Amino acid sequence: MKFQKPVSRESAEWLAFAAVVLLGCALSVFAVLSERNFILKNEHNRLEAQARIVDENLRRQLAGVRSALDSIRKAHLENSPGATGLSIQALRNAMPGVRALALLDKNGHILQSSDEMQDSHLDDADFLRSISKMRDAGTVYVSRPYENTPGTSNIKLSMKVESPPGDTPGVATAILNPAYFDVVMQSVIYAPDMWSSISQRDGFVVLFVPPSLRPGAAIPGLSVVPDDSRMVVQRTIDATQANLDKELVVAVSRSYQEISKPWIRLAIELASLWCVFVLIVGPSIWLLQVKRRSLSVLTEKRAKDAAENAERMELALAGARLGLWDQALPSGLLQVDERAASILGHVDGQPRTILNWRDEIHPDDLDNVVLAFDRHLSGETPRYEAEYRLRHVNGCWVWVQARGKIVERDRQGRPVRILGTRADISASKRHESEIQQLAFYDGLTGLPNRRLLMDRISRAVNLSHRNRQAGAIMFIDLDNFKDLNDTLGHDKGDLLLAQVAARLLEVTRKTDTVARLGGDEFVVLLEELGASDSSVSERAEQIGQNIVQRLSTPYLLSGHEVYSTPSVGVAMFGADTESIDDLMKQADLAMYEAKAAGRNALRLFSPQMQTQAAASVALERDLRGAIARNELHLHYQPIVDADRTMTGVEALVRWNHPRHGPVSPAEFIPLAEKSGLILQIGQWVMEQACEQIRLWGARPESRRLTVSVNISARQMRQPDFVGQVISVLSSSGANPFRLRFELTESMLFSDTEDVIEKMNDLKAMGVGFSLDDFGTGYSSLSYLKRLPLDQLKIDQSFIREALTHTSDATIAKAIVGLAHSLGMLVVAEGVETEAQHTFLAQSHCDSFQGYLYAPPCSAERITALLNTQGLDQVH
Numbered sequence: 001m002k003f004q005k006p007v008s009r010e011s012a013e014w015l016a017f018a019a020v021v022l023l024g025c026a027l028s029v030f031a032v033l034s035e036r037n038f039i040l041k042n043e044h045n046r047l048e049a050q051a052r053i054v055d056e057n058l059r060r061q062l063a064g065v066r067s068a069l070d071s072i073r074k075a076h077l078e079n080s081p082g083a084t085g086l087s088i089q090a091l092r093n094a095m096p097g098v099r100a101l102a103l104l105d106k107n108g109h110i111l112q113s114s115d116e117m118q119d120s121h122l123d124d125a126d127f128l129r130s131i132s133k134m135r136d137a138g139t140v141y142v143s144r145p146y147e148n149t150p151g152t153s154n155i156k157l158s159m160k161v162e163s164p165p166g167d168t169p170g171v172a173t174a175i176l177n178p179a180y181f182d183v184v185m186q187s188v189i190y191a192p193d194m195w196s197s198i199s200q201r202d203g204f205v206v207l208f209v210p211p212s213l214r215p216g217a218a219i220p221g222l223s224v225v226p227d228d229s230r231m232v233v234q235r236t237i238d239a240t241q242a243n244l245d246k247e248l249v250v251a252v253s254r255s256y257q258e259i260s261k262p263w264i265r266l267a268i269e270l271a272s273l274w275c276v277f278v279l280i281v282g283p284s285i286w287l288l289q290v291k292r293r294s295l296s297v298l299t300e301k302r303a304k305d306a307a308e309n310a311e312r313m314e315l316a317l318a319g320a321r322l323g324l325w326d327q328a329l330p331s332g333l334l335q336v337d338e339r340a341a342s343i344l345g346h347v348d349g350q351p352r353t354i355l356n357w358r359d360e361i362h363p364d365d366l367d368n369v370v371l372a373f374d375r376h377l378s379g380e381t382p383r384y385e386a387e388y389r390l391r392h393v394n395g396c397w398v399w400v401q402a403r404g405k406i407v408e409r410d411r412q413g414r415p416v417r418i419l420g421t422r423a424d425i426s427a428s429k430r431h432e433s434e435i436q437q438l439a440f441y442d443g444l445t446g447l448p449n450r451r452l453l454m455d456r457i458s459r460a461v462n463l464s465h466r467n468r469q470a471g472a473i474m475f476i477d478l479d480n481f482k483d484l485n486d487t488l489g490h491d492k493g494d495l496l497l498a499q500v501a502a503r504l505l506e507v508t509r510k511t512d513t514v515a516r517l518g519g520d521e522f523v524v525l526l527e528e529l530g531a532s533d534s535s536v537s538e539r540a541e542q543i544g545q546n547i548v549q550r551l552s553t554p555y556l557l558s559g560h561e562v563y564s565t566p567s568v569g570v571a572m573f574g575a576d577t578e579s580i581d582d583l584m585k586q587a588d589l590a591m592y593e594a595k596a597a598g599r600n601a602l603r604l605f606s607p608q609m610q611t612q613a614a615a616s617v618a619l620e621r622d623l624r625g626a627i628a629r630n631e632l633h634l635h636y637q638p639i640v641d642a643d644r645t646m647t648g649v650e651a652l653v654r655w656n657h658p659r660h661g662p663v664s665p666a667e668f669i670p671l672a673e674k675s676g677l678i679l680q681i682g683q684w685v686m687e688q689a690c691e692q693i694r695l696w697g698a699r700p701e702s703r704r705l706t707v708s709v710n711i712s713a714r715q716m717r718q719p720d721f722v723g724q725v726i727s728v729l730s731s732s733g734a735n736p737f738r739l740r741f742e743l744t745e746s747m748l749f750s751d752t753e754d755v756i757e758k759m760n761d762l763k764a765m766g767v768g769f770s771l772d773d774f775g776t777g778y779s780s781l782s783y784l785k786r787l788p789l790d791q792l793k794i795d796q797s798f799i800r801e802a803l804t805h806t807s808d809a810t811i812a813k814a815i816v817g818l819a820h821s822l823g824m825l826v827v828a829e830g831v832e833t834e835a836q837h838t839f840l841a842q843s844h845c846d847s848f849q850g851y852l853y854a855p856p857c858s859a860e861r862i863t864a865l866l867n868t869q870g871l872d873q874v875h
């Protein structure tokens with residue numbers, strides 16, 4: 001089936017326009033034609049009426065003339081010339097249309113006449129000839145029009161006069177008054193183009209108005225045959241009826257051109273009107289359509305844009321997972337779209353209407369939400385924005401972020417509608433809290449990290465400025481944690497740290513902060529301990545002691561009982577505390593003091609500590625140039641056998657400070673260790689010792705002397721340490737078998753394999769090894785058997801107390817037994833008394849070192865001693 005294309009709106013408009021124009025034109029044509037017909041008909045009627053007037057007038061005049069002529073004839077027949085004369089005059093006077101009346105004989109002699117005729121004879125040959133042709137006495141003979149005076153046509157009407165028998169017959173004649181008829185004719189003319197005429201049937205004009213035609217002339221265009229260019233109305237005066245010898249025709253006419261003027265004007269006007277209509281309405285329709293078309297293009301574009309915008313908006317909202325809400329005010333009726341509803345678990349895909357929106361909000365968040373809402377409504381904020389929790393259909397809480405803006409107000413400016421979006425931010429809240437956790441909390445212990453701690457300290461110090469309440473920070477470092485970590489493994493180390501954290505939380509208040517700075521460093525921040533006085537530091541010390549005590553209790557790590565002790569440094573803060581950095585340094589310093597004091601201890605920061613620390617810094621600075629300035633030198637302390645024969649020496653570095661005099665290695669070696677100067681010093685010591693070995697090796701009494709050199713952990717960890725030793729040995733020419741390195745236990749716990757490898761390399765060259773300070777560390781027996789050690793040195797602390805504490809004596813004996821069982825010799829250091837010597841000798845100790853035999857002294861002194869072998873003389 002074929003559907004016809006629907007007519008477009010524009011085509012319909014053009015069709016309607018064309019129809020209106022056509023209909024209008026048809027109506028106009030009809031109106032013009034009607035008007036024309038009406039005008040023509042009206043005009044014709046009017047002309048007829050005028051013609052009738054002329055006709056009537058003429059008939060009356062003719063009847064009067066006939067009657068007058070008949071009277072004159074009768075009077076003449078009665079043979080009364082006087083009466084005839086009087087009668088003619090009277091008749092003439094009574095008839096305005098007659099100029100003169102006369103009685104003529106057949107030869108033209110005027111027998112009787114009215115006054116106007118002065119002549120006695122009528123010299124009109126044509127007329128005289130016609131008299132003889134007048135046969136009928138009852139007929140009025142009409143002469144040809146003639147021009148008596150130029151421009152004026154005359155006509156004679158005559159009747160035959162039968163004279164008494166025997167007498168000459170004549171005629172009674174009336175000469176009509178042309179002026180009279182002219183007036184009559186003029187009176188019927190009502191338009192300038194109008195003509196009126198009286199003519200004879202055969203075409204001779206009797207009278208013509210306007211006087212353009214001469215009487216007697218043929219009428220061009222106004223004959224009995226009507227002219228096409230004019231409307232002619234004629235009336236014929238029947239000759240028989242009027243007793244005339246010929247018919248007279250009265251005609252009136254008007255020019256069709258003039259008559260048609262009104263309807264032609266009407267036609268022109270209507271045509272003009274329609275032209276104007278077409279010219280105005282046509283372009284208007286065209287313009288309208290063009291405008292409408294562009295409007296429709298614009299509207300379509302706008303609709304398309306709006307649809308695209310809506311689609312984009314929808315995509316953006318969907319992409320951003322934003323739901324929409326719309327709230328009426330002040331009723332509070334809330335409408336949410338399906339996406340906003342789905343955030344709370346309404347998955348039916350329908351928008352929802354909520355009457356009491358506050359009921360869905362978490363009670364803890366409600367105040368903030370209402371505040372933000374009210375602030376926006378009151379114009380305080382440009383938009384409403386809040387993050388809060390809403391109840392999910394399954395009962396849990398969902399974090400949402402809501403944003404909104406007033407979109408409608410009443411006439412008084414009060415808000416009546418607010419529109420906004422809602423987004424589920426639970427995930428970002430979770431991430432935020434995770435990030436917060438990562439950024440501000442320690443991953444292992446869950447304690448605040450350095451960043452959060454610094455923030456809390458800063459706030460605590462500021463608070464103490466305001467409320468004049470003192471607080472304290474405690475630096476806690478686990479003694480030997482590194483050793484533990486290396487021996488037991490990092491997993492156990494982590495367990496230990498976690499337990500330390502838990503214990504710290506146990507012994508502190510909830511308002512205090514326990515933080516982990518990293519490694520085995522913890523910090524406790526104690527706030528509001530009271531007004532700043534000595535009792536406050538006592539409280540801090542008390543808490544610190546609790547911490548020391550609690551952390552010193554054995555730990556159970558995956559079934560292993562482990563011992564650890566802390567060193568705690570405390571620094572107080574209060575209204576006069578200015579720098580947090582300084583506060584931290586003070587606590588750190590106090591903590592190092594605690595460590596220096598033998599560990600498992602607590603120290604409160606004091607200004608003296610600062611002075612000492614400053615002195616240490618100065619000392620370290622001086623130490624840097626000590627080698628170059630030749631301020632260092634070596635002393636050697638003899639090591640003797642049971643017979644007190646010197647078998648070796650221990651090289652001990654000495655520093656003769658230009659201002660402070662001799663400085664103990666116990667003081668500057670830790671500084672050198674800390675600063676790294678120990679590498680330089682160690683290298684120098686090794687070079688000096690090797691040089692001394694070479695010198696002593698050249699002499700028979702000292703040739704067999706071993707020289708022990710202390711090696712620090714940092715030295716040992718150098719990758720080319722073995723190369724350095726080889727280089728020193730070869731450059732000095734020292735016998736490697738006379739060189740012995742003293743190592744501490746601590747250096748064996750880290751990079752053990754590397755240390756063992758280096759030891760083996762050196763051992764292969766003849767270098768011997770002693771394990772110094774044995775018994776104080778956490779030596780693993782399994783290491784001992786793997787290390788290429790020659791001897792163990794029992795730490796001074798056991799020797800010192802060996803005779804007073806049975807446990808120390810037992811340890812000393814155990815060490816000897818252990819060393820011997822592993823094929824090592826034992827050196828007892830710090831032997832000061834004969835009793836100690838006797839005990840150690842009885843305990844099968846192999847060698848002895850101590851003030852009892854000789855203090856550390858110069859190489860020259862050692863040489864002298866060897867020469868005499870009298871150690872007693874050293875004292």
Ligand SMILES: Nc1nc2c(ncn2[C@@H]2O[C@@H]3COP(=O)(O)O[C@H]4[C@@H](O)[C@H](n5cnc6c(=O)[nH]c(N)nc65)O[C@@H]4COP(=O)(O)O[C@H]3[C@H]2O)c(=O)[nH]1
Pocket residue numbers: 637651652653664665666669682685709710711712742772773796829830831832849850851852855856
């Ligand atoms: N109370 C007492 N002390 C005695 C007795 N006999 C010896 N001493 C002292 O005990 C220390 C023994 O050295 P250390 O344990 O290796 O302890 C050394 C060692 O660890 C370190 N040290 C000394 N020289 C060097 C060195 O050249 N390199 C390295 N790395 N450390 C060194 O400095 C520490 C202290 O050295 P010194 O002050 O020389 O102290 C020496 C020594 O003078 C005694 O009967 N009673």
